[in-house]
Amino acid sequence: QVQLKESGPVLVQASETLSLTCTVSGFSLTNYGVIWVRQPPGKGLEWMGIIWRNGNTDYNSALKSRLSINRDTSKSQVFLKMNSLQTDDTAIYYCTRGNINYGGYYFDYWGQGVMVTVSS
Amino acid sequence: DIQMTQTPSSMPASLGERVTISCRASQGISNYLNWYQQKPDGTIKPLIYYTSNLQSGVPSRFSGSGSGTDYSLTISSLEPEDFAMYYCQQYDSSPLTFGSGTKLEIK
Numbered sequence: 001q002v003q004l005k006e007s008g009p010v011l012v013q014a015s016e017t018l019s020l021t022c023t024v025s026g027f028s029l030t031n032y033g034v035i036w037v038r039q040p041p042g043k044g045l046e047w048m049g050i051i052w053r054n055g056n057t058d059y060n061s062a063l064k065s066r067l068s069i070n071r072d073t074s075k076s077q078v079f080l081k082m083n084s085l086q087t088d089d090t091a092i093y094y095c096t097r098g099n100i101n102y103g104g105y106y107f108d109y110w111g112q113g114v115m116v117t118v119s120s
Numbered sequence: 121d122i123q124m125t126q127t128p129s130s131m132p133a134s135l136g137e138r139v140t141i142s143c144r145a146s147q148g149i150s151n152y153l154n155w156y157q158q159k160p161d162g163t164i165k166p167l168i169y170y171t172s173n174l175q176s177g178v179p180s181r182f183s184g185s186g187s188g189t190d191y192s193l194t195i196s197s198l199e200p201e202d203f204a205m206y207y208c209q210q211y212d213s214s215p216l217t218f219g220s221g222t223k224l225e226i227k
Contacts, residue, residue, distance in 0.1 A: 104154065108166055110165070
């Protein structure tokens, strides 16, 4: 079955770089895009960026200068790196699969999320 | 960026009640609108895609409608498991923005 699982450090120092991994199973990264979404404590969801099935990427312009998303298709892993972290980057980070169906593009499977705290 | 204004931010409701959550985009989004449910443990699942299409496995008491800038999610008869957060999300243009969420609470 389709699964996504985020992993990475739960505590990062301000000004440092966050590195997260999304390990997927049940589908191929060459057939589906993977998206990163984050949620600060008590707040809503923010789309961060996507790596499409062809390997191209798109980023939220608000994060573009700090963010990169890559993948290793042989390991079924997608990587997020974001530098110059600040305390307001504290959030739950989710990876999710993008699916296309009948004119719709939506996120059909989600990881459980990983809570990342940025300490000053 | 397209802003998504979701109302209300919270909604007390009773079991069996019919409820509607609204989502307004800052510009037309051509029906490119999805709805998601988030449970208190953080689990997120899709409910509706492309305005009105029910995701597989989602009960038929959920429905979506709308056009242009105005969209809505309706739950025809609330069940205990429906008390959760709900988010709309547009995919007309990047960044793919979400609404601020509606918390459906037990009255």
